Amino acid sequence: MLTALPPMLSKPTSRPRRGPDTPPKASPLPLPPRAPYVWTWTCHQCRSEFPLSCTQRCLYCSHQLCTTKTRDHHGKPCTPEFDYTGWAAWGAYRRSVTAVRADATALMPPNTAAGVRLGDTKDSLKRKRTKTLGVADHDTFATWELTTESHIRDGRVTQSRAWQPLPAAKCKEVSRRKERMYVQGRHRCQFHCDFPSECLHTVHTARVEGRTLPGGRARASLTTGG
Numbered sequence: 564m565l566t567a568l569p570p571m572l573s574k575p576t577s578r579p580r581r582g583p584d585t586p587p588k589a590s591p592l593p594l595p596p597r598a599p600y601v602w603t604w605t606c607h608q609c610r611s612e613f614p615l616s617c618t619q620r621c622l623y624c625s626h627q628l629c630t631t632k633t634r635d636h637h638g639k640p641c642t643p644e645f646d647y648t649g650w651a652a653w654g655a656y657r658r659s660v661t662a663v664r665a666d667a668t669a670l671m672p673p674n675t676a677a678g679v680r681l682g683d684t685k686d687s688l689k690r691k692r693t694k695t696l697g698v699a700d701h702d703t704f705a706t707w708e709l710t711t712e713s714h715i716r717d718g719r720v721t722q723s724r725a726w727q728p729l730p731a732a733k734c735k736e737v738s739r740r741k742e743r744m745y746v747q748g749r750h751r752c753q754f755h756c757d758f759p760s761e762c763l764h765t766v767h768t769a770r771v772e773g774r775t776l777p778g779g780r781a782r783a784s785l786t787t788g789g
Contacts, residue, residue, distance in 0.1 A: 609621060654705070703737075703740060708727060745769075
C-alpha cells in the first residue's frame with residue numbers, strides 16, 4: 564500500500580501567484596429575467612394561433628395574415644400579440660450584460676483587449692466604450708431593474724433577486740429620454756431597441772404629436788426633458 568503520493572501527484576504547498584498580465588476578476592453577470600413570449604398572431608377566420616416566425620399563412624384555412632380591416636367578420640383583421648413587457652425586461656438585462664462585459668474588457672492589460680491602447684485612461688476607455696457599444700449609460704434607457712428582496716422563512720432571512728418594472732413616473736422619464744435619443748439619431752438599434760422598429764415608431768409618434776421640428780431636430784421641451 565502506498566503511504567505517499569508520487570511527486571507528480573503531490574498537492575501544491577502554495578497557491579500560484581497571479582502574473583502581471585492576468586486580468587482581475589470581473590463582476591458576475593446579472594441574473595436573466597423570464598424568457599419573453601414568442602411573437603404570435605391569431606387568424607381572424609378560424610381563430611387559430613401561430614408563431615409569426617413560423618408562418619404568415621394559416622395552416623388550417625389558408626388565410627394570409629392581414630393587419631388592416633376586412634369586409635368579412637365585421638371588419639376585424641388578424642390579431643398579432645407581442646410581449647412588449649417581457650422584451651423590455653430582456654432589453655434591460657441584455658444591455659446590463661453588455662456593460663459588464665465591456666467593463667471586464669476595459670480591465671484587461673494593455674494591448675490584450677480589442678481597441679485598448681497603451682496610455683488609455685479610465686475616462687478615455689469609457690468614451691470609447693460609449694462610442695462603440697453605447698452601453699456606458701445602459702441604466703438610463705431601462706424600464707426594468709434588478710432588485711433584491713428579503714424574505715423570512717423558518718426564522719431565517721433569505722434574499723432573492725428579481726427583475727421588477729420601474730414606477731410609472733420613472734418609465735415616462737425613460738420613454739422621453741429614449742425618444743430624445745431616437746429623434747437626435749444617437750442610438751444603435753441592436754442595443755437600444757427593445758422591439759422591432761422601436762426607433763422608427765417612436766420618431767413617427769414624436770413627429771405626429773408635434774415634439775420635433777422640421778429637419779428631424781427635437782423641440783426645446785424634448786431636449787430639456789420636459
